[in-house]
Amino acid sequence: MTHIPISVTVDGTVYDVEVEPRRLLVHFLREDIGRVGTVVGCDTSNCGACTVLLDGKSVKSCSVLAVQADGHAVLTVQGLAEGEHKWHPVQEAFKECHGLQCGYCTPGMVMAAVDLLQENPNPSEEEIREGLEGNLCRCTGYHNIVKSVEYAAELMGGKS
Amino acid sequence: MTETLTDANANPVGRPLRRKEDARLLHGQTNWTDNIQLPGTLHMAILRSPMAHARITNLDVTPALKRPHVVAAFTAKDLGDLNGSVPCVWPVTDDIQMPGFPALAVDKVRHVGDCVAVVLATDKYAAADALDAIEVDYEPLPAVIDMEAAIKQGSTAVHDAADGSHGTNVCYEFPLKPQGDGAFDAAVKAAGDDVVVVKRRFINQRVIAGYMEPRAVVASPMGMSNEMTIWSATQIPHVLRVLLALVTGLPENSLRVIAPDVGGGFGGKLQLYREEILAVQIARHLGRPVKWTETRSEDMVASHHGRDQIQDIEIASTKDGQIIGLKVDLIANMGAYLQIITPGIPLLGMFMYPAIYKMPAYEFNCVGVFTNTTPTDAIRGAGRPEATYAIERIMDELAAELDMDPMQLREKNWITHEEFPYTTVAGLTYDTGNYEAATAKAMDLFGYDALRAEQEQRRASGDPVQLGIGISTFTEMCGLAPSRTLGALKYVAGGWEHCTIRALPTGKIELITGTSPHGQGHETAWSQIAASILGVPVDDIEVVHSDTGRAPYGMDTYGSRSLAVGGQAIKKAAERLVEKAKVIAAHQLECSVDDLEFIQGAFRVKGDPAKSQPLAAVAFEAFTAHNLPDGVEPTLQAEATVDPDDFSYPHGTHLCAIEVDTETGKSKIRSYVAVDDVGIQVNPLIVEGQVHGGLACGIGQALYEGVEYDSDGNLLTASFADYLIPSAADLPSFTTDRTVTPSSTNPLGTKGVGEAGAIASPPAIINAIVDALRPMGVTDVKMPATPENVWRAIQAGQGGAQ
Ligand code: FES
Numbered sequence: 001m002t003h004i005p006i007s008v009t010v011d012g013t014v015y016d017v018e019v020e021p022r023r024l025l026v027h028f029l030r031e032d033i034g035r036v037g038t039v040v041g042c043d044t045s046n047c048g049a050c051t052v053l054l055d056g057k058s059v060k061s062c063s064v065l066a067v068q069a070d071g072h073a074v075l076t077v078q079g080l081a082e083g084e085h086k087w088h089p090v091q092e093a094f095k096e097c098h099g100l101q102c103g104y105c106t107p108g109m110v111m112a113a114v115d116l117l118q119e120n121p122n123p124s125e126e127e128i129r130e131g132l133e134g135n136l137c138r139c140t141g142y143h144n145i146v147k148s149v150e151y152a153a154e155l156m157g158g159k160s
Numbered sequence: 161m162t163e164t165l166t167d168a169n170a171n172p173v174g175r176p177l178r179r180k181e182d183a184r185l186l187h188g189q190t191n192w193t194d195n196i197q198l199p200g201t202l203h204m205a206i207l208r209s210p211m212a213h214a215r216i217t218n219l220d221v222t223p224a225l226k227r228p229h230v231v232a233a234f235t236a237k238d239l240g241d242l243n244g245s246v247p248c249v250w251p252v253t254d255d256i257q258m259p260g261f262p263a264l265a266v267d268k269v270r271h272v273g274d275c276v277a278v279v280l281a282t283d284k285y286a287a288a289d290a291l292d293a294i295e296v297d298y299e300p301l302p303a304v305i306d307m308e309a310a311i312k313q314g315s316t317a318v319h320d321a322a323d324g325s326h327g328t329n330v331c332y333e334f335p336l337k338p339q340g341d342g343a344f345d346a347a348v349k350a351a352g353d354d355v356v357v358v359k360r361r362f363i364n365q366r367v368i369a370g371y372m373e374p375r376a377v378v379a380s381p382m383g384m385s386n387e388m389t390i391w392s393a394t395q396i397p398h399v400l401r402v403l404l405a406l407v408t409g410l411p412e413n414s415l416r417v418i419a420p421d422v423g424g425g426f427g428g429k430l431q432l433y434r435e436e437i438l439a440v441q442i443a444r445h446l447g448r449p450v451k452w453t454e455t456r457s458e459d460m461v462a463s464h465h466g467r468d469q470i471q472d473i474e475i476a477s478t479k480d481g482q483i484i485g486l487k488v489d490l491i492a493n494m495g496a497y498l499q500i501i502t503p504g505i506p507l508l509g510m511f512m513y514p515a516i517y518k519m520p521a522y523e524f525n526c527v528g529v530f531t532n533t534t535p536t537d538a539i540r541g542a543g544r545p546e547a548t549y550a551i552e553r554i555m556d557e558l559a560a561e562l563d564m565d566p567m568q569l570r571e572k573n574w575i576t577h578e579e580f581p582y583t584t585v586a587g588l589t590y591d592t593g594n595y596e597a598a599t600a601k602a603m604d605l606f607g608y609d610a611l612r613a614e615q616e617q618r619r620a621s622g623d624p625v626q627l628g629i630g631i632s633t634f635t636e637m638c639g640l641a642p643s644r645t646l647g648a649l650k651y652v653a654g655g656w657e658h659c660t661i662r663a664l665p666t667g668k669i670e671l672i673t674g675t676s677p678h679g680q681g682h683e684t685a686w687s688q689i690a691a692s693i694l695g696v697p698v699d700d701i702e703v704v705h706s707d708t709g710r711a712p713y714g715m716d717t718y719g720s721r722s723l724a725v726g727g728q729a730i731k732k733a734a735e736r737l738v739e740k741a742k743v744i745a746a747h748q749l750e751c752s753v754d755d756l757e758f759i760q761g762a763f764r765v766k767g768d769p770a771k772s773q774p775l776a777a778v779a780f781e782a783f784t785a786h787n788l789p790d791g792v793e794p795t796l797q798a799e800a801t802v803d804p805d806d807f808s809y810p811h812g813t814h815l816c817a818i819e820v821d822t823e824t825g826k827s828k829i830r831s832y833v834a835v836d837d838v839g840i841q842v843n844p845l846i847v848e849g850q851v852h853g854g855l856a857c858g859i860g861q862a863l864y865e866g867v868e869y870d871s872d873g874n875l876l877t878a879s880f881a882d883y884l885i886p887s888a889a890d891l892p893s894f895t896t897d898r899t900v901t902p903s904s905t906n907p908l909g910t911k912g913v914g915e916a917g918a919i920a921s922p923p924a925i926i927n928a929i930v931d932a933l934r935p936m937g938v939t940d941v942k943m944p945a946t947p948e949n950v951w952r953a954i955q956a957g958q959g960g961a962q
């Protein structure tokens with residue numbers, strides 16, 4: 001199959017590579033450039049484990065082709081913190097509120113939460129639950145994920 | 161909010177410390193099996209049967225070999241002896257039927273998803289593409305799907321008999337039929353006129369584990385030797401190593417199995433899977449690393465399912481509600497083959513049907529049945545959720561029959577806290593418990609009386625939205641398990657656990673455990689236990705696990721055993737380490753061992769606090785060995801392997817209020833209160849998380865989830881689009897609390913917690929829905945209680961056809 005050159009910025013670094021036109025963004029991230037922090041949980045775009053921000057908006061990277069990201073910027077969970085000691089408030093909140101167990105849904109859940117709080121800095125419990133509907137977690141029962149997002153909103157100044 | 165240990169004296173056990181694991185996981189600094197990319201790797205893709213039951217009449221993989229990047233392709237015939245058979249280690253009866261389970265199907269396929277052939281390519285996409293080129297023809301055979309039809313005379317057999325003649329689909333029959341007073345019928349007869357008997361059939365539907373990380377395996381042979389490293393997304397690296405050695409014939413001492421980061425298991429990764437055997441055998445054969453990561457669609461057909469029982473339950477009581485006896489008749493679906501402990505799962509339930517209740521008579525019978533479906537095995541709770549569902553459901557049915565409050569009926573029959581230790585009619589001895597205390601707390605948090613009053617009101621006003629209250633006063637047996645008990649049950653392994661603790665010369669502690677966490681927070685909790693004994697900071701302890709090269713002994717993580725059993729080993733090893741260090745410290749401080757006390761990580765001479773020696777200094781002395789007392793060996797480490805005396809018996813009271821729209825059948829959980837008694841809590845934050853996750857899993861089974869096949873054996877729920885794992889929007893927040901009755905079967909006083917929520921919650925939910933609808937003639941609602949199933953139950957209750 002012919003390969004197509006693309007240039008994608010991932011977590012601040014520009015990658016110029018050639019990919020098959022059918023290559024999924026998530027496979028490009030994981031297998032071509034080694035950004036394995038973003039994971040795959042399904043093959044029907046239902047689980048959200050692969051969620052990243054594409055030009056600041058959350059997308060399921062298993063339902064975007066790598067070629068569609070050409071010329072765009074991807075932010076993954078690996079690029080969220082500003083250095084080791086400056087975690088994103090959502091990351092801080094997930095740790096504080098025990099919003100993760102096995103951590104497999106976490107990269108997607110955190111990115112979805114970042115996007116949710118961008119859109120709605122002061123969400124109600126119901127808005128959080130609705131907003132994260134596309135991200136499945138089997139470990140936590142979501143109770144502490146909801147708490148984490150509420151606490152992150154507080155840390156980010158949305159809630160008092 | 162953050163709980164940190166500022167007070168050096170503080171005992172870290174019992175504190176909600178934030179987890180050590182999280183920093184890495186929250187930054188994507190993870191090591192999932194699928195992350196591993198070794199040079200020269202071949203990606204394995206598997207051709208799976210699209211048919212539930214068929215003869216393979218033609219199979220040719222050579223066209224696939226011509227596809228780009230393809231290096232090899234195999235059928236069962238090509239693999240010959242390398243095509244190992246998946247083992248079952250729990251032959252529950254002497255005459256159990258244990259058919260072979262070849263990794264690649266030989267001649268016949270027996271369920272949709274059965275493995276037919278494999279392709280190995282240097283590129284993952286190319287391997288998957290090349291499956292299309294394989295030529296295969298099937299001659300369909302009748303599919304055996306319905307369990308009751310399967311055991312009828314003359315049914316098509318999933319497996320031929322051992323001698324090649326027409327087989328039976330009965331895998332085994334396990335009766336527990338006491339004679340005399342313990343017999344159900346005798347007990348009912350003895351009660352004369354003063355007896356009420358309630359009989360129900362409950363269906364505990366088939367579910368999946370639903371871990372978010374798909375299964376994956378990488379097998380990497382080392383040059384020309386037999387040595388092989390295997391990374392697998394498994395719950396059981398230690399057990400896997402033994403079984404892989406037995407199945408493949410590779411020497412056990414040349415296999416290293418590593419479970420790196422594992423994204424959930426819930427029993428679904430407590431398995432030796434055929435894909436693991438294939439990866440190892442083909443890597444060995446080709447001398448190259450072989451990697452396989454399943455797609456979710458593969459997982460749905462190929463990873464074991466769970467539950468799937470038809471339960472005929474009969475309960476008898478006196479007219480004032482004293483239970484006389486219980487009779488349980490099960491038909492349990494094995495699926496097409498036996499996996500690691502498939503036949504034993506319903507028997508784990510056998511012990512739990514009498515639950516927390518006193519009764520003189522109990523009978524049990526289980527028929528295990530083969531069908532042309534994905535094999536079943538352990539899923540969170542494994543046998544106990546099924547038992548708890550049946551007993552807690554029928555308690556409500558009995559209460560309705562007796563016109564008693566369901567909680568009163570339970571109180572009248574449960575073991576009171578003064579009666580512990582109590583040996584149940586099923587033969588277990590519950591060491592401790594306090595059902596009154598847990599119930600009182602739950603009732604209080606729930607507001608039982610107010611909700612009953614509201615229910616009355618809604619009933620009286622004919623509100624289309626009715627309110628129901630569901631109770632589940634559950635217990636379970638976990639902490640698998642005393643090895644002797646397992647042996648008596650014909651389980652071919654032990655239930656011990658191991659820990660080695662090493663005090664390193666630089667002052668750090670290495671804690672090597674045989675448990676294998678995949679979300680449970682062992683790194684944090686185990687550090688808390690060891691720190692409480694060694695007096696060192698929690699952060700100075702590194703927990704090593706899930707790698708048979710670095711943590712050679714262990715029985716891994718399942719059955720809520722890790723803390724209940726593994727915790728004991730940690731405690732014992734830590735105490736032994738202190739004992740050994742004390743001898744060295746006494747020598748250093750020139751005093752007798754008896755003059756020393758060990759406080760906050762240092763040995764101090766009693767009455768002379770200035771004279772002390774921290775553990776780290778002792779460890780350094782043990783390392784240099786310049787001045788050790790005679791007879792003391794260098795290095796400071798201690799180990800312990802502990803076999804538990806008994807199971808652990810967590811219990812709790814779960815209460816649920818549900819609003820049911822009688823016009824649409826839609827149910828909405830209004831409140832859910834779970835008061836669990838899991839004994840001493842090492843880390844209450846983690847305990848609570850485990851309860852939440854268990855609840856979600858059980859509520860998933862009660863309201864949303866269910867594996868479905870059509871009559872030809874096609875899986876109708878073959879993806880997350882059709883099999884509905886609950887999302888955040890589907891679940892409420894929970895009210896959780898604990899009572900603490902320390903377990904006496906282990907020195908830490910802990911009990912298991914991982915499965916409790918999943919065991920307790922399904923009956924609480926369904927009891928609530930049935931309670932809401934009982935005035936409409938409803939006596940049962942099929943799980944999952946989707947609007948459709950609820951609506952049908954209402955129609956049936958009102959005399960329409962279900
Ligand atoms: S991997 Fe499941 S939605 Fe992308």
Ligand code: FES
Pocket residue numbers: 099100101102103104105106136137138139140372423424679
């Ligand atoms: S933390 Fe395990 S799936 Fe969410």
